[in-house]
Amino acid sequence: MFLNCHTYFSLRYGTLSEEELLDLAIANKQSSIALTDINNTSACLKFISKARDKNIKPVIGVDFRNGIQQCYIMIAKNNSGFLAINDFLSKFLHDKTAFPDVAPVLENVITIYSFEKALELDKNNFEENEYIGIGIKDLNKLRFSRYSNYEEKLVLLQPVSFRNKKDYNIHRLLRAIDTNQLLSKLPKEEQADPEEKMLSPDLLISAFKEYPSILKNSIEILNACTVHFDFSQSRKPQNLKKVFSSEELDFQKLNELCKEGLKKRYTIITPQIKERLQKELSLIKSQDYVSFFLINWKIIQYARSKNYFYVGRGSGANSIVAYLLRITDVDPIELDLYFERFMNEFRSSPPDFDIDFSTWDREDITSFIFDEFGKNNQVALLGSYVTFQHSGAVRELGKVFGLPKYEIDKLSKGSFIDNKLDDIAKLILKYSTYLDGKPNYLSIHAAGILISEKSIHYFSATYLPPKNFPTVQFDMHIAEDVGLYKFDILGQRGLGKIKDSLEIIKKNQPHIKLPDIHETKQFFQDPLINKMISEADCVGCFYVESPAMRMLLKKLRVNDYLTLVAASSIIRPGVAKSGMMREYIIRHRDKKRCEDAHPILLQIMPDTYGIMVYQEDVIKVAHHYAKLDLGEADVLRRGMSGKYRSRQEFQDVKNKFINNCIQNGEKIEVVNEVWRQIESFAGYAFAKGHSASYAVESYQSLYLKCYFPLEYMVATINNGGGFYTTETYIHEARKKGATIEAPCINRSNIETTINNKTIYLGFQHLENLKKITMVKIINERIYGNYKSLTDFTERTNIQIEQLDILIRINALRIFGKDKRTLLWEAYYKENTAPKYEHQHRIFNISTQEFKLPQFEITQLENAFDQLELLTFSLYNPFILLEKKPNQQYLSEDLKSHLHKIISIYAYLVTVKRTSTSNKKQMYFGTFLDKSGNWVDTVHFPLVAQKYPFTGKGIYRITGKVVEEFDFPSIEVTHLERMPYVVDPRFDPTYNRKVISETVVTKQLTISPNTTVT
Template sequence: MFINCKTWFSYRYGTFSTEKLVDTAAEHGLSSLGLTNINSTADLWDFVDFCRTKSIKPIVGTEIRNEDKFCYLLLAKNDTGLLETNRFLSQHLQAEQAFPERPDCFSEVLIIYPLGSFAAQNLKKHEFIGVLASELNRIKKQEVEAFPKKYIIRHPVTFQDKTAFNIHRLLRAIGKNTLISKLGEKDFASPEEMFVSEAVLMSTFRNFPGMISNTLQLIDSCEIKTELHTDKNKKHYSASGEDDRILLEKLAMEGFQYRYGTNPVAKARVIKELKIINDLNFNAYFLIVWDVIRYAQNRGFYYVGRGSGANSIVAYCLKITDVDPIKLDLYFERFLNPHRTSPPDFDIDFSWKDRDEVIDYIFKRYGKDHVSLLGMYSTFQRRAVIRELGKVFGLPKEEIDQLVRGKDQPMNEDKIQRTILKYGQLLENFPNHLSIHPGGMLISEKPIYQYTVNELPPKGFCTAQIDMFLAEKIGLFKLDILSQRGLGHIKEAIRLVKQNRGIDIDIHRVEQFMSDPKVAEQIRKADTIGCFYIESPAMRQLLTKLKCDDYLTLVAASSIIRPGVSQSGMMKQYIERFHDPNKIIYLHPKMKELLEETFGVMVYQEDVIKVAHHFAGLDMGEADILRRAMSGKYRSHNRFNEIREKYFANCKELGHDDTASAEIWRQMESFGGYSFSKAHSASFAVESYQSLYLKTYFPMEFMVAVINNFGGFYATEFYFHELKRTGAKVNPPCVNRSEYLTNIRGEEVFVGLIHVQQLEKKLCDLILQERLVNGDYLSLEDFIERTHAGPEQLNILISVGAFGFTGLGKKKLLWKANFAQKHMTAIPDSPALFKEPPMDFTLPDFPDYPLEDALDEINVLGFALTDMFRLCAHDGKGTVLAAQLPELLGKNVEVLGQLVVTKDVRTIHREHMAFGTFLDPKGDWLDTVHFPPSLKRFPFQGKGFYKMRGKVVEDFGTFAVDVQAMWKVGLKGKKEELNRKTVPAKVP
């Protein structure tokens, strides 16, 4: 009877979770249930799964609305009807078209209109009128009797109870971006849209028994037969499964010859992998990944193959990855084992500039009806939902800010504030809107619409309404096509080296990079700013602590920096044992056998799988569930808890000590959501070495490449700082020498026009095009005549020094620009035939002040190209430098620094502390620690200069200041005072 139910995937409308909706139906003893979310089928496969578990017949469809207007219900009679429904939704959502009042494109879909839409005599066989209980007094019995088969019961279900109804009203106000007091009755659902007993519903319609029987017959006519957890992916890459097997074997053996020559150990592993890949029907999956890689190679795109698939020797032979599983002793079963039901993960990273073309190729190669980007949904979280509710109740911003901070700062709450906090808590984790998975793509054998609706976000690629968990439940396995800036750095650096020095670089000579002593020294010094994955303060400190200068140590460092290892205390244990083998303790003899390479510490996902299998006796399928749980790819905790119970039962049966078993489980469990596979870390380390090589031998070009890719751990100004440290001469933007991006000629760099804030892209393009066609600009007047730049844009360019080539001061240039603008009456239709010399004036001498340029650069670029400490209102007297800290260990010192970045953490007592990274007056990096008592008294106050007092501390060769007191230091005074001797700020 309940064929019109919604969940919270009717975004900002429904209040039931999918599982709760089905559970509630089961509590009411229902034998069937219909899910019809608004313009969506996002959670239908969870719904089908939960219904089957509860022995409830699932009816699936959607409620079509044009904005707030309810148009009709669509119910799929069968799997074909579901495909038709999803395709219908997709076409209209992608085109942003209103849904038709009466669709005529279905063969296996039932349509149910609201009462009053159409006369019963005009309805087709598959069309019906749905009658609400509240509408019975409006309907005439004669009408129903005249067309007895056309009327059915429609009782919508949207919320659970009165509290949920209030949540619904709040969601509607959030969705409409309005005050809740301004909502009218038509803006939200009827308070009656809740479950009632089936007996009560039938009693309500007792005078219309035909409606009851029609509804039951309609339910009987609908059935979804699709099986879950069965392979729905593209079955074959070539003509057949056997052809796929032959092709994959041929390609793998050709690649084996290239990678290994005649190595018998490697060949045996290739043969073993090929057999299991074939047995598990993964041939097509490997060939599709190979096909994508082949396209990228042909287009000259750089890529990195990683994920669990990087443990595969077949992937290595196909050049999907550059990680040698024999050399690294990668655990085969982490990649693939006979118990595994899903193919291994292949995460293929491309430059952010190339990724969209690769995605476009996949859509075109495998057909838009079979390909989709994977969706995900963002959820309401505490801070955001309190802000939304604050707006709904009309609170001022200051009060909302206070409420958001209220978790840490108790306040006197009034009734409205208590209501916001109450419902904010209830709304946490509600889905808010559809989003896009960072890189997942689905390629299906049947049309993708058999399983999901595809929407079209601004990115321009069709995106599924389902997330990765539902895709896997269906049997669709994602291929991750990701982008990262690190590859952009490498590609751009190679281009700049070729352009600037005429040198071709083979960036794939990674083995040579790993044995290069200069590169090793670069890692040992942790001089890695700009290098992929190893530039953050925490990573640079870890490299120093491990005295890292080789590939295997870098691979381990890439994994132990992850929160799962570091927060569990295992990172500290690893470092201690690295330096002192006497501290290595194995909790069990089996652990020595399994973890000797990592000093008895679990570092990789493989370690956890090996321990679960060889120590606790879990089979590889169960160990794989553990792996999925710890990598954040397993949504259900029920199965995880079953594995936990089996782990401890097995340990007891095997006679293991309870204390040791519990500690080993604690270490495994701490990996949750954060661990890497060894192959994944190894792939990252390969890219790190490529970046390190470029930074070591071509530091100027490399830093320009980092700047031009706008991605890294630090703000752009600090990459310009690093660029200056290489010896490059960095010039401000120039209309004659700058490109849109920053460029380098010899050792001279010109900042790109893209960095000039508020400079219009249209004018940038014109400046460059005009210069290309007609040569350099001869003067300010020549520039104005050729580009017709407006006064605001001219003032910006003059302020940043873009006309320095004229030899005139900025004030004279500003005067000339304003004069020229006033006397330009109209923009000429064509260039003048003859150049007229610019009018010359004798202008007074305008005073220039030493730091004016720096202040202008801060205003226009957001940072200064000069030494920032020239602007600091403290002269640095009495302070020490970062380079002096080793000789002052244990001493109390004062330091002066420009804030680069902070990292906030919580102590084991949930108190707030922080780590700081600064530049000192010499341009060296300075690290600080701010424990809770100090941070409470002396909090950070945004970017700028700080004077700090504290004790020098050391941890395995890394030095920092344990800050006891900290004060913000301002900039020097007014421009008129900049040429005078500046008095230091009064800082204690």
């Protein structure tokens, strides 16, 4: 009987999940209800799936509203009706316009107007599909209304949004958050009726005893509606089925592309290669994944035609077909990649590729996909839900209750004593737990694109986020459940570095002939590159630059491609958490240790010494050790990601894993240990093909850094860096032989540039320098370099505050004058020269020159100006120390002081926070010593609490020097940030010293031709 039910996807209005709504229906003995969320279809597919599990017939539609005001309710009679509703809803969501007062007549759609709305519209004629909704509160009015005669058009309209008073309170809070008002000021018209509840059948029968046809009509509508989607394990994919005119032509094209690829990728085509290719092609055809490969091939073809850099990664790199189609650059034959991780006949979900493009190119690739495959509305971005989190919910509730900011901050951070909280604070904390995890608003999946055989509106309405690509209103889990599998198109800065590096090299060293960066096998054997890896000289290089990776490369003594592939997965948190990273290092360094391995596991995974390192190792162990079939093994592998772990199918496979092993004669303690390793690491490890893809890109980066370090560092800086801040990459460039120059008005651009071995920082690094100022400087420079301060100011006409920044960073040093002189002249001219904001002068107006004293500008003054304007100094930060260090230990001295307590001074680069097994906070610190070399520290919980990091700067680190696998670090016992000298620009003592040595300006109001004293 209930034709207007809401879930919490009636965003900032509803309070119930799909399951809670269905459980409410069961409690009220309803065999069918209609879900009609407000301007939203997010819950529809999950509602249908869950309803059938609970033996309730699902009916779906949309409650169309302009703001809070209801226009009408549309209910789908079948799938075609749902498509029509989604088409209609999407049009207005895209256009961001109000819904019309009168609904269009849509085929296979039932439209219900509320009683009040029908009266307001003075609607007399009703189409066959149109009805009037009557609530209990409308019955008295109905008796005296002309609509009392429309017996066949009257249906029950009892909205359902809450279960109880608590839900209603949550609703009011959500409405206050949505309207950004104090709860006490929330207008009644912005709130739902408190009686929007699912009333018992007996109550409804009693209330409508004079109009039994109203309940009868409502039940008939529910019975007339049937929307079906297949959520079974045997469901067929809903993705685009063919790329060319037929599925036969698609397969023919795929074969032709593979034959072409064989000639380009392999000099010798062995029987092993042929056998692997035929095996894959046969499975791809039988599983109906031909179009999946061709779609990805088309995307890659377009990218290559535009010279876009890309990396195909994920388990897709396990496929030789993907390698031949150039979707990936990883040779699965060379690495013996396990194809069954990517695709097998038992796998219920299709494979997927993750394709990375540079951040700059990704949007054009997305546009291409919409243009190429979306002609019949078959493409959309995948949505996601941003949910309320505890801290954010506390903040939102604090605002609607009118708390001051400082009190909200305390509650949000947990900085309070429970028994001292007032009633309002307790209420906020209580209701924040109810909001926690509920959807707040719709967003976009980081990478997913859906390409459907049917119109995307067959499954969902779409809306337009800021990028203006249609986006479905459900997430990846719902998409997979209904058979829509995403294509992952990601943006990655590392690829931008590679692309930009090549362009910068061509400009800076035009005589150099560069190799094809995509033919990476030439780099795997390069001794100079492999030496860099073994020394962990990888700052700026994709995936191998972090402190943790630097440590692992040294401990593993990585000096080849295959070991780097392993390292790329070992570094993942799961392998470390399981304790197997350490065991892998031991076995890699000492092969005799492999004798400790379980014989079956060693036989299954000889290349990783019997240790599970990759995701497919879970499949191998489950299949060969626990005797699960490949489909069950893949359920286990997917379940480890966490998002499937709660599903019953995963629990069933887990039980079968353990029981099979015990039946095969394994000891329970051994089985439990193997299971512990699987459970702790699988969700956080890479597929081997994915690791190999990362290793390929790492080698491309390492090649560029090895042979063109300065150009590569410039590209790194211009692409937003990587793991570290810009300061670290500038330091690295200096170590590689660069001269680093502050921004210069005649040499610098917005981005950082290089000329031979001199790197000029870009204007973009200057805090508070406006983009319009940068553009003015560069555009005006087309007509020639700036020759003087007067020339510069007259041609650019920039504001004095902006000029002040440029002078203090020494960007006008080319004029041969010190900063103080330039500042004096700039401010004098600002106060005396006429302003011409919007036109160039035809004639230059001469200005008076003044004889100023020779000012002394020290390194300290420059350093502090740089700290203020760049956020870092181009000088060695050790010149800023108030006192000279009394210990002179450097990073190179650590190994000669093993197991001794030493103190060392070092500049903080980055800190990694982690927690121990008992959840206590500890830290790993990364520093640079005075000579610019790394110092690594470990801060155990007691020390971390007693001696916390207190910000950027130079620290005196006291601790015990330890070493593991030839990698030294310091276990810190005492940490203290050392004071800098007083900023000389504001130190009266320092200024008096300057006055005693130089003549300074005492008076600014002077007449022309006067010598300033």
